[in-house]
Amino acid sequence: MKPIRIVCGTRVSEQEFSTKTALGRSLLIHQAANPVEIRLFAENKQGLSTIYNRAIDEARDNPAILVFVHDDVHVCDFLWSERLREGVVAFDVVGLAGNTRRVEGQPAWAFVDDRFTWDQACHLSGLVGHGNSFPCAVSSFGPVPQPCKLLDGLLLAVDSERLEQAHVRFDEQFEFHFYDMDFCRSAELNGLSMGTWPLSVVHESGGAFGTPAWRESFGRYQDKYAMASTPKPQEANVQKQTPVHQFHNxxxxxxxxxxxxxxxxxxxxxxxxxxxxxxxxxxxxxxxxxxxxxxxxxxxxxxxxxxxxxxxxxxxxxxxxxxxxxxxxxxxxxxxxxxxxxxxxxxxxxxxxxxxxxxxxxxxxxxxxxxxxxxxxxxxxxxxxxxxxxxxxxxxxxxxxxxxxxxxxxxxxxxxxxxxxxxxxxxxxxxxxxxxxxxxxxxxxxxxxxxxxxxxxxxx
Structure with missing residues (x-):
């Protein structure tokens, strides 16, 4: 049976990982019931796409179910490794939340435009906790499991051999923002199936949508897939209000x-x-x-x-x-x-x-x-x-x-x-x-x- 290999980049040291990160603490709690390998990139200053590709390369001689996950994710499910194994049987790429469709110019799995307008609920899937304490707030996006075209990069699991066979990798021009969107596009183009799977986690931080770094990456993502629209004069694009959204602070x-x-x-x-x-x-x-x-x-x-x-x-x-x-x-x-x-x-x-x-x-x-x-x-x-x-x-x-x-x-x-x-x-x-x-x-x-x-x- 292939091992499950956690792939994670963190800014803390290897010694601090188990005490100062949500992921490290949760893996320590569940280690008896969920024995896993950990490919940790400690004190990391590289883009996520770069370190994820290194893990893919290393798996050529040592195949595994790779779990690309952020260090601020607390895994709550006592049998999470068994759930992931079930998920990668059902889908080639497994995530926690996603969208069953993709529309032109979409800037994230949940939004349909860069004003952060949420897609219709009927297209969304997933369940994710938010906060750094219990009880936490829970965002229920839609039924799970569901086949999807886009998955949130918070956690992505895939059999390394399937990635190798399909020649799918992460595009290293996307260091953090849009690496997941691009990966899903590549997976779809190369015939890999994607879907959400039920797994209880709590994400300790929010996203960084709309920041200058995010917008710069969005431009490169649009350029790659030729989705950039013709710029409009400011006067023609005045908004009455800041666009509505479903996030809380x-x-x-x-x-x-x-x-x-x-x-x-x-x-x-x-x-x-x-x-x-x-x-x-x-x-x-x-x-x-x-x-x-x-x-x-x-x-x-x-x-x-x-x-x-x-x-x-x-x-x-x-x-x-x-x-x-x-x-x-x-x-x-x-x-x-x-x-x-x-x-x-x-x-x-x-x-x-x-x-x-x-x-x-x-x-x-x-x-x-x-x-x-x-x-x-x-x-x-x-x-x-x-x-x-x-x-x-x-x-x-x-x-x-x-x-x-x-x-x-x-x-x-x-x-x-x-x-x-x-x-x-x-x-x-x-x-x-x-x-x-x-x-x-x-x-x-x-x-x-x-x-x-x-x-x-x-x-x-």
Whole structure:
């Protein structure tokens, strides 16, 4: 019987793998019932495609069921190795989540466009837990098992001999983003079947959709498959709102008080955050406020009520009365307002002591913004830091000022730093600019890393 060989790249050392990564800890727990081989690329600085291909090459003389998996995946199934063996009998390539179809220009297995519009539920398959503790949030995408055309690269399992026979490898131009999309295209072109399989895991981190590195890889993926559309003038592509999506911000969720009685979320979009929070606090009364009627209709499935309105037009009496809450939530919203200072002050004046605001705000000091500004590349986009619907821009310093000037006390803050290896070549220049300006260069580099900040501010 072929061994199961885990293939994983991690930034930690080999000695730290079993204690500092979700995958390492879970493999240690299950090692008696699930004996496996581990091909670990410790302290890894190479692209995933590169190390995965090395494992494929090594398997020529030592075939195995290869499991390409991220190190932030906690395997929860006590008999997961048997499940995987069953899966690779049913399909050539097995994953946890996927899509039964592929449409032109698709940027990920779950989305149909680069505005991150979810595909119809009837095309999706999979079940994945999210979080770093138990109980965790569970995303149920659709029935499992299902034949698929695209699989999430979080975990991919395949018999090495089938890969060798089909001459399928990973394209090393995709170091992280789109390596899974490209691999699935290659597998399909070479006659390999793909499908989801039931396996319980918890993913400890979210994706990095929409980051500069992601968009750069998306362009190369489009070029490879000749899917790039003709660029349109900015004026012809203006979006009324940031595109709706079904994701929630896990860092925002963590800072929300666990026992809030009344929550008001501004810009609730599809209601994804309400959906997850009500799992933790089912007795809360959750009000969503959404300026887009179409988004508001989606959010009504998860909120106790949703108001179609522009919160900046709300009078003080409405905020203090019908909208009175012990937690207000602004998930990537304050930057879309004309006068966020006035609104936060109005809410503060209407709030009882101990009430809080939880907010996520994009960082205008992010290294990618500085890099693009240095060459005049300030072009609006449909999402991300250059979202065309942003009205205000904040750095960490001005974010803190925003709250304090409105009478709030920031008691918790979390920088959201993602895996962006391409930043390393820009950070020395940021360091040098800060030094030239007579400011702390180390602090300038640290403040250039977060894509966003999440805060909880309280009323005294």
């Amino acid at each position: 896990p860092d925002l969720l963590k800072l929300m008080p666990a026992n809030a009685r009344r929550v008001v979320e501004i810009g609730c979009s599809s209601g994804a955050l309400a959906r997850e929070y009500k799992k933790l606090n089912p007795h809360v009364h959750y009000t969503g406020i959404e300026i887009d009627p179409g988004y508001a209709q989606l959010a009504r499935e998860h909120c106790d009520r949703v108001l179609d309105m522009n919160i900046e037009t709300a009078c003080a009496d409405l905020i203090a009365g019908d909208l009175a809450a012990d937690c207000w939530v602004f998930g990537d919203v304050l930057e879309h307002l004309y006068d966020p200072w006035a609104l936060l002050q109005k809410i503060r004046e209407a709030s009882a002591p101990g009430s809080c605001i939880v907010a996520c705000i994009p960082n205008a000091q992010h290294w990618s913004v500085q890099a693009r500004l240095s060459v005049g590349d300030f072009r609006y986009e449909d999402a991300g830091l250059f979202d065309r619907t942003h009205i205000r821009w904040f750095t960490l310093v001005t974010m803190l000022e925003l709250f304090t000037q409105a009478g709030w006390t920031v008691e918790a803050g979390v920088p959201r730093v993602f895996d962006e290896p391409q930043r390393e070549k820009f950070l020395p220049m940021i360091h040098a600019m800060a030094a030239a300006a007579g400011r702390d260069p180390e602090m300038a580099v640290q403040d250039a890393l977060p894509l966003q900040y999440v805060f909880r501010a309280v009323a005294g």
